[in-house]
Amino acid sequence: MAKHEKFSYGVSPGKGKNYVQLSHDAGVEASAIREILSVTQGRPEIISLAGGLPDSGMFESEKFLSILSDLTHGKCLDHKGRKIEAGDLYQYAPSEGVPFFFETLNAWINKTEDFGTLENENLLVISAAQQGLDLFAKAFIDPCREASVIVGAPTYVAELNVLGGRSGNLEIIGIPLDEKGMQVEQIWDLPKEKLAKCKYIYAVPTFDNPAGTELSEKRRKELIDISNEFGIPIIEDEPYACLRYEGKKLHSIMHYDDIGCTVRLQTFSKMAAPGLRLGYMAGSKELVSRIRVMLQSSTLCASSLNQYMLAEFMRRGWLEQYWAKVIPVYRERMNAMLGAMDEHLTPYGSWVKPKGGLFVWLTLNEINGDALFREAIKKNVAIVGGSSFFPPNSDKKLHNSARLNFSKSNPAELRTAIERLGAACAALDKK
Ligand SMILES: Cc1ncc(COP(=O)(O)O)c(C=O)c1O
Known part of the structure; x- marks a missing residue:
């Protein structure tokens, strides 16, 4: 969870500085995930499993364009x-x-x-x-x-x-x-x-x-x-x-x-x-x-x-058609990632095969998820350490975990990413 701090900023009316105190709401710090995403920006060598976005290549932009045209030209009732x-x-x-x-x-x-x-x-x-x-x-x-x-x-x-x-x-x-x-x-x-x-x-x-x-x-x-x-x-x-x-x-x-x-x-x-x-x-x-x-x-x-x-x-009826298009693609990606996890991550943790959605949750035996994030970046793969997803005061052992997203990468990239993650786990395991 993002940290929360009192936030103020300086303004300079005439001479001297005044400090404006912002509300509790404005004190929420940027989420760790945004910071992780910024680490990966401009670095194409990193395969990111950190986001949670659908694959933008699959959006129905042409269909939306045809609808906009029809709406604009009075062709829709x-x-x-x-x-x-x-x-x-x-x-x-x-x-x-x-x-x-x-x-x-x-x-x-x-x-x-x-x-x-x-x-x-x-x-x-x-x-x-x-x-x-x-x-x-x-x-x-x-x-x-x-x-x-x-x-x-x-x-x-x-x-x-x-x-x-x-x-x-x-x-x-x-x-x-x-x-x-x-x-x-x-x-x-x-x-x-x-x-x-x-x-x-x-x-x-x-x-x-x-x-x-x-x-x-x-x-x-x-x-x-x-x-x-x-x-x-x-x-x-x-x-x-x-x-x-x-x-x-x-x-x-x-x-x-x-x-x-x-x-x-x-x-x-x-x-x-x-x-x-x-x-x-x-x-x-x-x-x-x-x-x-x-x-x-x-x-x-x-x-x-x-x-x-x-x-x-x-x-x-294009909503259901969109699902029919994306579901097999995401299913294939999820299975590719799970297969690679069996191969490379079994010594380091466990996971439950999801029946849907965009994420696999990795529960690590001994490794802290944030430490794994740092090590994984060195090996050109991004993940989100589990600590971001727990309320304050939760048991720190639960932070031995990570969220892995499979919707943005193709099966080959996912296999490479998991192999790299396995190498990152191995490096931390030795320390
Ligand atoms: C569980 C959950 N709720 C809500 C949202 C917010 O989604 P949106 O505001 O795009 O509908 C998300 C986005 O990832 C989510 O994962």
Whole structure:
């Protein structure tokens, strides 16, 4: 997790210097991953397994271009059969979303998801999942009050940064993961006072970032039981569910929820393209209406142009076609990496084969993940050491780990990268 420090800067009005003290939020330091990515920039000899991005070579740029042309020339009709005018694309949108996108999205969710029919008041278009995480932290956590939030250990680094920035009075409770995801049964044993001040449980149930695990159905149900028992909302963040390489789709957490305690967050970043910056939140009408007002102070609305583009992309059935194209490619890359790991990394650690997503989590026997990062860079391969993904005060032994991404490199590059990583492990093992 990024460190948090008081931050001030000097200004020089007239003579002398004044120091401007910035807020707690502004004190969050850049994430270690950004620093790692900057080390690799301009060094083509380094194979990077450090990022978490989809392969930009596979984005549907030509299809988006044809849609933009058709929209601009008045060749597209909205959900009510009305012609979309070019000017509509560049206008402000209602804060809940452009009606064409909102209706297309709602119909698509009701057809493909398993949490029952959403009414309009249950749904809100947002500028991708990260905006949702930021708004939830602001909606639930009051910086002046003691609070706690439960997350997986490890978990998504930018959620840790959101939480760290939100409040200095916040305790982030990490619940360890095993091969079936967050060990939610451990939540029952947390001290009562921690549960009493818990604002939400943050879960990435399907192929999480960074560990690539899938939360078992039993644990999904148990999260709802915990939520019912202690009155704690659940945030179900699902960016990777569309990238399934094997096994059958499990029910969402929201599927088991009959009291409205789950907030569902889904992004089109991995489903279509992160540059669109589009996603949605679904939840109780009361919460959605509050977040809609907060969104107005944040971005007013998500990009109109991108909503029209994505709505038309979905209407043409191109979303599912994109998945059908990327899934076999990513599956092949993952298998190439896992095969090389069997060959080169077996003496140094263990891992669970993911069923989808973009990452393999390496648990190291003796080696610290940050030390491995430094050694690996010398051998021209970049990884992210595990420490970035744990809440503060987590057991340092858990930092004997690393996240390996397989979506950006081809199978041959992945095999070379893992061979180099094996050499880096061997070098550290001897020390
Ligand atoms: C678990 C998780 N949640 C949320 C996000 C944010 O994605 P976006 O803001 O692009 O939707 C990411 C991005 O990598 C992620 O891994």
